[in-house]
Amino acid sequence: MIIHSKLPHTETSIFAVMSALAKRYNAINLSQGFPDFAVSKELIDLVHHYMLKGYNQYAPMPGVPELLEAISAKVQKLYKTKLDPDTNITITAGATQALFTAITAFVQTGDEVIVFEPAYDSYVPAIKLNGGHPKYVSLSAPDFHIDWQKVKDLITSKTKMIIINTPNNPGGFVFSKTDMIQLAEITNQTNIVVLSDEVYEHIIFDGLQHQSALKFDELFQRTIAVYSFGKTFHATGWKTGFVTGPADLMSEFRKVHQFNVFSVNTPIQYALADYLENPENYLNLPEFYQTKRDYFVTNLKGSRFKVLPAHGTYFQLLDYSDISNMPEIEFASWLTKEKGVAAIPVSAFYHDKKNQYLLRFAFPKENETLLKATEILRKI
Numbered sequence: 001m002i003i004h005s006k007l008p009h010t011e012t013s014i015f016a017v018m019s020a021l022a023k024r025y026n027a028i029n030l031s032q033g034f035p036d037f038a039v040s041k042e043l044i045d046l047v048h049h050y051m052l053k054g055y056n057q058y059a060p061m062p063g064v065p066e067l068l069e070a071i072s073a074k075v076q077k078l079y080k081t082k083l084d085p086d087t088n089i090t091i092t093a094g095a096t097q098a099l100f101t102a103i104t105a106f107v108q109t110g111d112e113v114i115v116f117e118p119a120y121d122s123y124v125p126a127i128k129l130n131g132g133h134p135k136y137v138s139l140s141a142p143d144f145h146i147d148w149q150k151v152k153d154l155i156t157s158k159t160k161m162i163i164i165n166t167p168n169n170p171g172g173f174v175f176s177k178t179d180m181i182q183l184a185e186i187t188n189q190t191n192i193v194v195l196s197d198e199v200y201e202h203i204i205f206d207g208l209q210h211q212s213a214l215k216f217d218e219l220f221q222r223t224i225a226v227y228s229f230g231k232t233f234h235a236t237g238w239k240t241g242f243v244t245g246p247a248d249l250m251s252e253f254r255k256v257h258q259f260n261v262f263s264v265n266t267p268i269q270y271a272l273a274d275y276l277e278n279p280e281n282y283l284n285l286p287e288f289y290q291t292k293r294d295y296f297v298t299n300l301k302g303s304r305f306k307v308l309p310a311h312g313t314y315f316q317l318l319d320y321s322d323i324s325n326m327p328e329i330e331f332a333s334w335l336t337k338e339k340g341v342a343a344i345p346v347s348a349f350y351h352d353k354k355n356q357y358l359l360r361f362a363f364p365k366e367n368e369t370l371l372k373a374t375e376i377l378r379k380i
């Protein structure tokens with residue numbers, strides 16, 4: 001049988017590759033971005049409670065009303081935007097599904113999509129599977145500054161979508177208010193949909209405020225914003241998230257969503273609705289993760305790795321150019337096999353594998369794990 005692959009150049013993801021390597025060489029795995037500490041017992045008890053209560057059948061397609069209401073209340077409090085639970089929010093099976101569904105709902109054959117690199121790895125395959133063409137804006141370390149004139153110059157009559165991600169994985173940078181205003185200005189009077197990946201909305205440091213697309217009226221009217229309960233509540237394996245958007249965009253999103261997953265885990269949705277009632281459950285995240293970042297960075301003092309600014313997400317970039325001139329993928333592999341610490345080469349987030357001598361380390365880990373890793377890194 002001849003198979004005409006729809007993604008002929010796609011290989012196993014770098015996250016799977018590095019995690020497998022970490023396992024084989026018994027290395028400390030700071031490659032994949034997931035916490036190694038427990039989900040709140042209160043949240044687990046709530047899921048259990050709703051399962052026992054019999055909430056085990058299909059949820060309504062957009063999500064259970066209690067959770068939609070809870071999200072609407074949270075968004076109003078944080079971003080001062082009024083969302084109608086019936087028409088502006090849809091619960092998804094995590095952010096990756098939300099991103100895929102949004103891209104499928106809007107991108108047609110021949111459309112162009114502007115993607116900032118470094119980029120989360122699911123964006124481009126989703127664009128290509130829908131017949132779209134990615135147009136890249138390559139951002140560079142250490143600050144990943146965006147030249148908005150360059151972005152504007154990329155816009156053509158075929159531009160259907162611009163994808164942004166703030167706080168940014170893997171860059172650790174965040175969009176400023178000025179960035180968002182620039183984005184609003186260059187998309188004004190166009191038919192461009194903005195897809196705003198905000199899965200790390202609550203993981204932002206140094207007193208900075210998350211500049212959600214929902215805060216900007218004009219942007220809100222053209223934006224599908226994507227969120228992940230997996231990231232917020234240390235439960236990446238639950239694959240639960242949500243999207244927000246104006247009613248006309250959300251109606252198109254739901255047309256695809258209903259044939260993609262239809263609806264999402266019922267007891268988890270009820271549990272999340274209750275858990276969201278206490279804002280402490282998400283408002284304490286900046287402090288929690290900033291302490292982890294600082295612990296990791298402080299314990300690296302004296303090392304030859306250079307620490308890049310990390311204002312958000314739970315990733316820290318380290319520059320190893322004072323240690324080696326190996327390309328990133330080789331250095332990451334050497335570090336795992338020979339030294340016992342696994343990280344992700346940042347070049348994996350660029351289509352042209354741009355090499356900046358950078359590795360991404362995930363720090364949502366127990367302090368003991370971080371201490372062991374930094375002891376090794378300091379000696380290199």
Ligand SMILES: Cc1ncc(COP(=O)(O)O)c(C=O)c1O
Pocket residue numbers: 033093094095096097120165169197199227228229230231236239240241
């Ligand atoms: C930027 C970004 N977007 C989306 C996702 C996917 O989130 P989820 O696990 O909810 O699918 C991730 C996960 O690493 C991410 O880093």
